[in-house]
Amino acid sequence: MIWVPSHFIDKDLLMKNKNRIIRLQKKALEYRKHLIQLAHSHSFGVHIGGGLSLAEILTTLYFEVANLDSGNPDWKDRDRIILSKGHGNIGLLTILAMKGYFPFSEMQSFNQLESFYSMHADAHILGVEHSAGSLGHGLSVAVGMALAAGLDQKDWNVYCILGDGEIMEGSNWEALMSASHFKLKKLTAIIDRNHLSQEGTTTETMGLEPLVKKIENFGWFVEEVDGHNISELLQVFDAEPIGQPKMIIANTIKGRGVESLANKTKSHFNHLDENQARLALEDIEKELMSLQ
Amino acid sequence: MKSTNPFLGKSSRDAYGMVFYDLAKDNDRIVALTADVPGSVRFNKFRESWPERFFNFGIAEQNMMGAAAGFAREGKLPFVSVYAIFAALRAIEQLRTDIAYPNLPVRICVTHSGISLGPAGPSHHTLEDISILRSIPNMTVIAPADGTSTAMAMSAIQEHPGPVYMRLNRAVEQTAYETISKYSYGKANLLRKGADLTIIAYGASVGNALLAAEKLQEDGIQASVLDMAFIKPIDRNAIIENGSKTGKILTVEEQNIIGGLGSAVAEVIAENNLNAILRRVGIPDEFTLAGPYSELQAYYSIDPKGIVREALNLLDQTS
Structure with missing residues (x-):
């Protein structure tokens, strides 16, 4: 490994960052609250499980790491973020609304006829860089964007969020190969490693391990973190590998925060009933209190 | 006149390489993407002149096609060139969802189309691309007839804001255009006028249809030949x-008989209550044989002789 994570366990830095981290933790809880409410108000159901596993990843990326301007979504030098696991769209829309790309009220049309606020990420929506839904597409698009940036000697970053089930698609491995071949150091991919695909565990569906080694052997700088730990996420986002793309394997819990769904396959797509939503919101309030 | 036309006698893919190189000189937004076949798709001159704008994705077409979308999203004008089969079938979902859905200006200029890589057999024959591509919204589908008309096709799509699929041949086609004329976007070119039947074709079949029309004339049969280079949008009028x-309409194409030009023409006839009898010539709904290109064309009745035979069948059918 080229990069030495010298500040990885720097306690002083952690203290300095404490306020920053608490602010982000609160944001993540706010995100969770919105998501629970959306999953309750949309009787057809939403991709709640993945939305919840993405909470801290999206919050850290959108509220701290990425260089964005919601008032100027087409700003040329912004960082690009592609949600390749496009079914996490309910989470993406939530974070974009929180960032001010559009008011939450627009999401009332979610899944309705002629609305682009729908089950899968759609670039008709402000702030969405590329439409996604069919798995195994986003990383290739991200590779093309990063190559274009390199050609124009631009300094912006490309972030691509993948699902762990998603990387069963072979096209990802083509993209992984090419990103290291082209030395795309401005490309960071994040795998939301919640260990569950639609109808089973990734272990029983199609074994992915040893995932770190596999991706390292494809020429990437790889770090594995707790995907719900904002402090760990911040540090790994800060790491600057030399001449390599970076992969963050973020271990998460699908459905985290809704006890009846957490780490269960059935969390993939669900409507939350009154009771589920109430309990989850009460837990969030308790967590918020503990941060005061 | 011949000396002024550098594309005469060139294959469509050779002409493509020449025109592409000239376009790239004046437009630094152009990038070239391929998958291990830069020489075959005539990218070598570009590659030597502008290596920084040339991207070889290795034998991984899906990733190449997705990356083309990324380039286009960032303001580049990607020309993606591989064998037709690997763009239109292997990477079709990236083409559809990442390029066509957002209507990105990607030029997918494919070579070795139809049965033009004859001995390579069915794994390398592309006989479904027209039917697939024309059912994808936002796509423009164009198949120029020969080298000269490839240059015309490149001009016709130059300013088009959306994605274009351009179908090119491996071999040198029968000449359809002696001089450089013009394709207008979405318009067919009437290359020959005759009162007895109308032959509609695209790609290599146009030159073959013109030769067939000459033969038919020897027997006193006058055939019109319509070059339907733009299969989408098709020239209904x-x-x-x-x-x-x-x-009487005879369609000729190097494509599976299902879903290609013949089907498109049938749709126009039926929807407009046109009083015309249609005969479709193409590859029947079966997997092709391997063999020399010209022999395969003869085998499937899409060479000049075969087209004459099918024209006579059509005339018999209506007499």
């Missing part, structure tokens, strides 16, 4: 106008 004049 040209079909209606020419079809109603002759009342």
Whole structure:
């Protein structure tokens, strides 16, 4: 490994960052609250499980790491973020609304006829860089964007969020190969490693391990973190590998925060009933209190 | 006149390489993407001149096609060139969802189309691309007839804001255009006028149809030949106008008989209540044989002799 994570366990830095981290933790809880409410108000159901596993990843990326301007979504030098696991769209829309790309009220049309606020990420929506839904597409698009940036000697970053089930698609491995071949150091991919695909565990569906080694052997700088730990996420986002793309394997819990769904396959797509939503919101309030 | 046309006698893919190189000189937004076949798709001159704008994705077409979308999203004008089969089938979902859905200006200029890589057999024959591509919204589908018309096709799509699929041949086609004329976007070119039947074709079949029309004339049969280079958007008016004049239409294509030009023409005839009889010539709904290109063309009746035979069948059918 080229990069030495010298500040990885720097306690002083952690203290300095404490306020920053608490602010982000609160944001993540706010995100969770919105998501629970959306999953309750949309009787057809939403991709709640993945939305919840993405909470801290999206919050850290959108509220701290990425260089964005919601008032100027087409700003040329912004960082690009592609949600390749496009079914996490309910989470993406939530974070974009929180960032001010559009008011939450627009999401009332979610899944309705002629609305682009729908089950899968759609670039008709402000702030969405590329439409996604069919798995195994986003990383290739991200590779093309990063190559274009390199050609124009631009300094912006490309972030691509993948699902762990998603990387069963072979096209990802083509993209992984090419990103290291082209030395795309401005490309960071994040795998939301919640260990569950639609109808089973990734272990029983199609074994992915040893995932770190596999991706390292494809020429990437790889770090594995707790995907719900904002402090760990911040540090790994800060790491600057030399001449390599970076992969963050973020271990998460699908459905985290809704006890009846957490780490269960059935969390993939669900409507939350009154009771589920109430309990989850009460837990969030308790967590918020503990941060005061 | 011949000396002024550098594309005469060139294959469509050779002409493509020449025109592409000239375009790239004046437009630094152009990038070239391929998958291990830069020489085959005539990218080598570009590659030597502008290596920084040349991207070889290795034998991984899906990733190449997705990356083309990324380039286009960032303001580049990607030309993606591989063998037709690997763009239109292997990477079709990236083409559809990442390029066509956002209507990105990507030029997918594919070579070795149809059965033009004859001995390579069915794994390398591309006989479904027209039917697939024309059912994808936002796509423009164009198949120039020869080297000269490839240059015309490149001009016709130059300013088009959306994605374009351009179908090119491996071999040198029968000449359809002696001099450089013009394709207008979405319009067919009437290359020959005749009152007895209308032959509609695209790609290599156009030159073959012209030769067939000459043979037919020797027997006193006058055939119109319509170059339907733009399969999408298709020139409905040209079909209606020419079809109603002759009342007999023969479509010829190097594509599976299902879903290609013949089907597109049938749709126009049926929807416009056109009083015309249609005979479709193409590859029947079966997997092709391997063999030399010219022999395969003869085998499937899409060479000049075969087209004459099918034209006579059509005339018999209506007499």
